[in-house]
Amino acid sequence: MPPTRLPRQPADTRRRLLEAAETLARRVGPGNLSLDAVAAEARVSKGGLLYHFPSKAKLLEALVEHHLTGLDAALRSKEVIARPNAAITAYLDHFLQDFVRHKPPATGLLAALAENPRLLDPVREWERNFFERIRADASDPNFATIAFLAIHALRAMKMLETEVLDDAEVEALIAWLSRELQDRGVNA
Numbered sequence: 001m002p003p004t005r006l007p008r009q010p011a012d013t014r015r016r017l018l019e020a021a022e023t024l025a026r027r028v029g030p031g032n033l034s035l036d037a038v039a040a041e042a043r044v045s046k047g048g049l050l051y052h053f054p055s056k057a058k059l060l061e062a063l064v065e066h067h068l069t070g071l072d073a074a075l076r077s078k079e080v081i082a083r084p085n086a087a088i089t090a091y092l093d094h095f096l097q098d099f100v101r102h103k104p105p106a107t108g109l110l111a112a113l114a115e116n117p118r119l120l121d122p123v124r125e126w127e128r129n130f131f132e133r134i135r136a137d138a139s140d141p142n143f144a145t146i147a148f149l150a151i152h153a154l155r156a157m158k159m160l161e162t163e164v165l166d167d168a169e170v171e172a173l174i175a176w177l178s179r180e181l182q183d184r185g186v187n188a
Contacts, residue, residue: 015050016042018066049118068126084185087134087145095151139184
């Protein structure tokens with residue numbers, strides 16, 4: 001007798017749809033993201049996709065939320081390890097991990113921007129809150145701001161394919177920022 005399959009949980013299907021949308025946005029470009037393609041990539045019927053996301057706008061809205069939730073969880077898990085400068089150090093570490101793994105940028109955010117710029121309002125709010133978190137625990141809030149902006153610049157250049165630094169230069173910059181944050185934390 002074959003093993004009995006448990007029915008898929010709605011949360012699992014929703015997660016697979018979001019992961020499929022992110023994968024497709026990276027592969028075909030955010031402007032070419034379609035509900036049919038997302039359903040096919042996730043191996044879910046179009047009706048199943050529409051059950052979770054009744055429109056492309058709702059899918060993109062959820063994609064942005066999914067990205068922010070994952071990013072926040074990853075950063076908070078690292079922030080408990082290092083003090084002072086925990087938030088900015090976590091941000092540098094997270095960027096470096098993505099960079100070393102050659103993880104493509106979050107093109108789901110570009111998909112949201114292309115579809116409806118208002119979908120980025122939660123990103124702006126999250127960024128502002130995280131920026132305040134960085135400054136609040138920084139031994140030198142101005143230097144932490146510079147480090148934050150440097151990472152943003154590197155991410156933007158990657159997303160727009162306008163990089164001016166090679167891999168060795170990026171790694172050297174991140175190492176220098178990390179050393180400076182550590183030295184400033186010790187001397188605080």
